[in-house]
Amino acid sequence: MTKHYALEVKQLxxxxxxxxxxxxxxxxIEPGKLIGIVGPNxxxxxxxxxxxxxxIPYHSGSVRFFNKPVKQMRKQxxxxxxxxxxxxxxxxxxxxxxxxxTYPKLGLIKRPSKKDKTFASQCxxxxxxxxxxxxxxxxxxxxxxxxxxxxxxxxxEADILFLDEPFVGIDIASEKMIVDILKKLRSEGKTIFxxxxxxxxxxxxxxxxxxxxxxxxxxxxxxxVMTPQVMSEVYNMDFQLFTESGDET
Amino acid sequence: xxxxxDILNYSFLQRxxxxxxxxxxxxxxxxxxxxxxxxxxxxxxxxxxxxxxxAISYMLGxxxxxxxxxxxxxxxxxxxxxxxxSRIKSDSSIGIVFTAFFALGILLIAKAQTATDLxxxxxxxxxxxxxxxxxxTVSVAIIMIVIVTLFYKEFLIxxxxxxxxxxxxLPIKWIHYSIMVLLTLATVASLQTVGVVLVVAMLITPASTxxxxxxxxxxxxxxxxxxxxxxSVIGLYIxxxxxxxxxxxxxxxxxxxxxxxxxFAPKQGMIIKAFQSKQIQK
Numbered sequence: 001m002t003k004h005y006a007l008e009v010k011q012l013x014x015x016x017x018x019x020x021x022x023x024x025x026x027x028x029i030e031p032g033k034l035i036g037i038v039g040p041n042x043x044x045x046x047x048x049x050x051x052x053x054x055x056i057p058y059h060s061g062s063v064r065f066f067n068k069p070v071k072q073m074r075k076q077x078x079x080x081x082x083x084x085x086x087x088x089x090x091x092x093x094x095x096x097x098x099x100x101x102t103y104p105k106l107g108l109i110k111r112p113s114k115k116d117k118t119f120a121s122q123c124x125x126x127x128x129x130x131x132x133x134x135x136x137x138x139x140x141x142x143x144x145x146x147x148x149x150x151x152x153x154x155x156x157e158a159d160i161l162f163l164d165e166p167f168v169g170i171d172i173a174s175e176k177m178i179v180d181i182l183k184k185l186r187s188e189g190k191t192i193f194x195x196x197x198x199x200x201x202x203x204x205x206x207x208x209x210x211x212x213x214x215x216x217x218x219x220x221x222x223x224x225v226m227t228p229q230v231m232s233e234v235y236n237m238d239f240q241l242f243t244e245s246g247d248e249t
Numbered sequence: 250x251x252x253x254x255d256i257l258n259y260s261f262l263q264r265x266x267x268x269x270x271x272x273x274x275x276x277x278x279x280x281x282x283x284x285x286x287x288x289x290x291x292x293x294x295x296x297x298x299x300x301x302x303x304a305i306s307y308m309l310g311x312x313x314x315x316x317x318x319x320x321x322x323x324x325x326x327x328x329x330x331x332x333x334x335s336r337i338k339s340d341s342s343i344g345i346v347f348t349a350f351f352a353l354g355i356l357l358i359a360k361a362q363t364a365t366d367l368x369x370x371x372x373x374x375x376x377x378x379x380x381x382x383x384x385x386t387v388s389v390a391i392i393m394i395v396i397v398t399l400f401y402k403e404f405l406i407x408x409x410x411x412x413x414x415x416x417x418x419l420p421i422k423w424i425h426y427s428i429m430v431l432l433t434l435a436t437v438a439s440l441q442t443v444g445v446v447l448v449v450a451m452l453i454t455p456a457s458t459x460x461x462x463x464x465x466x467x468x469x470x471x472x473x474x475x476x477x478x479x480x481s482v483i484g485l486y487i488x489x490x491x492x493x494x495x496x497x498x499x500x501x502x503x504x505x506x507x508x509x510x511x512x513f514a515p516k517q518g519m520i521i522k523a524f525q526s527k528q529i530q531k
């Protein structure tokens with residue numbers, strides 16, 4: 001038995017209309033890790049995870065999860081989109097949003113059973129949002145909305161999770177709760193990828209970091225990657241900008 | 250009350266009633282998906298673009314349904330093709346494709362020289378629904394209800410969160426084109442009732458009214474169908490009693506129901522919102 005990586009990316013390149021978005025990325029991720037995907041604005045963080053999940057086409061390279069193509073692994077992968085990708089005015093209640101997480105394993109036509117509904121309620125309890133189950137999703141605060149989507153990801157019972165900027169615009173309590181849940185999932189052996197841009201917490205949140213800026217700059221344990229030299233190199237242009245936005249919050 | 254008496258006696262009125270109720274239901278179902286997917290303009294486009302199909306069907310002596318469905322699907326594909334293969338934005342490519350087909354349709358209708366003139370296709374005439382037209386509407390209603398019931402889960406998630414749907418392997422492109430085909434069927438079924446120009450109202454007005462009244466998508470679909478059917482029945486009654494254009498009256502009834510919801514809806518209505526913001530100010 002050869003050991004399989006949770007994710008193996010080789011020479012991945014993506015371009016939009018002839019302009020390169022990410023270029024020649026190669027890395028391997030072992031299972032059971034909490035990985036931060038970090039880099040300045042426009043570094044291609046979201047593009048990279050969308051390409052890895054084959055939500056957008058990549059023009060060269062290869063991606064394998066546990067040595068299988070994405071196609072065969074889709075039901076083991078949960079994806080939590082950025083908050084502004086969601087239409088919060090959609091007529092859907094909190095409980096039904098979480099129930100969507102049970103859909104991938106149900107297959108076509110089949111409806112969620114009572115068991116699925118009970119499981120969705122449990123996931124809602126895990127994130128402390130059960131009392132809000134009959135609310136429409138726009139009636140929640142940003143942090144509550146993110147917790148509901150965390151619950152939906154839990155309901156997917158996936159082995160691999162991708163979260164795109166989950167901590168943007170949410171309260172500290174929700175952020176802490178989500179981080180605790182993610183760390184617990186990691187200790188259960190799940191592999192979790194988080195696109196993140198708040199540099200201050202990178203070393204406390206993540207085991208490993210993928211530092212990007214159009215290509216892979218560094219990959220390794222958070223403490224080794226997040227050194228002042230590397231950071232100033234990557235954020236050279238943006239460093240001023242970063243401290244400014246840091247002052248605001 | 251003469252209307253109810255006449256319904257029992259005249260089969261053309263019975264056909265008008267059944268057809269208009271079914272059109273309300275069909276448009277309510279597909280309209281709910283259309284407005285939540287931000288594709289209201291697509292409904293307008295397809296309804297106009299079926300015109301050459303109607304004309305060619307007359308020329309060939311076949312039911313206009315077949316030609317119209319063909320051109321409806323062609324339009325949906327054409328719009329998708331232009332958007333995906335150029336920098337033209339979706340609303341512009343919709344405008345380019347449907348006006349081209351509509352213009353072609355106007356020329357062909359004139360050439361077809363049928364007893365059915367352009368006015369009837371543009372504005373509909375419920376009282377001239379033939380039995381074959383009614384049966385087509387019945388079939389469309391059955392197809393629509395069966396497909397949406399079977400694939401409700403897939404349609405819901407691809408409408409609400411297309412990225413998640415795609416991430417877990419749903420063929421979202423095929424779902425999009427299935428919805429386009431259903432939209433085309435709904436449009437063609439509505440031609441007799443409200444006509445090409447006003448079909449879009451049946452698609453978006455009752456669904457929008459329902460959207461203001463509920464926080465559940467499944468409830469929204471049922472409500473939209475009910476509101477659509479109610480508009481049709483009231484509209485048919487008024488147009489028959491006062492000898493007015495049925496399509497126009499149906500659309501205006503639907504609009505009045507929308508205005509009522511817009512003002513008085515328990516959560517989304519303007520009046521309750523104004524009241525709530527005053528309370529907050531205090």
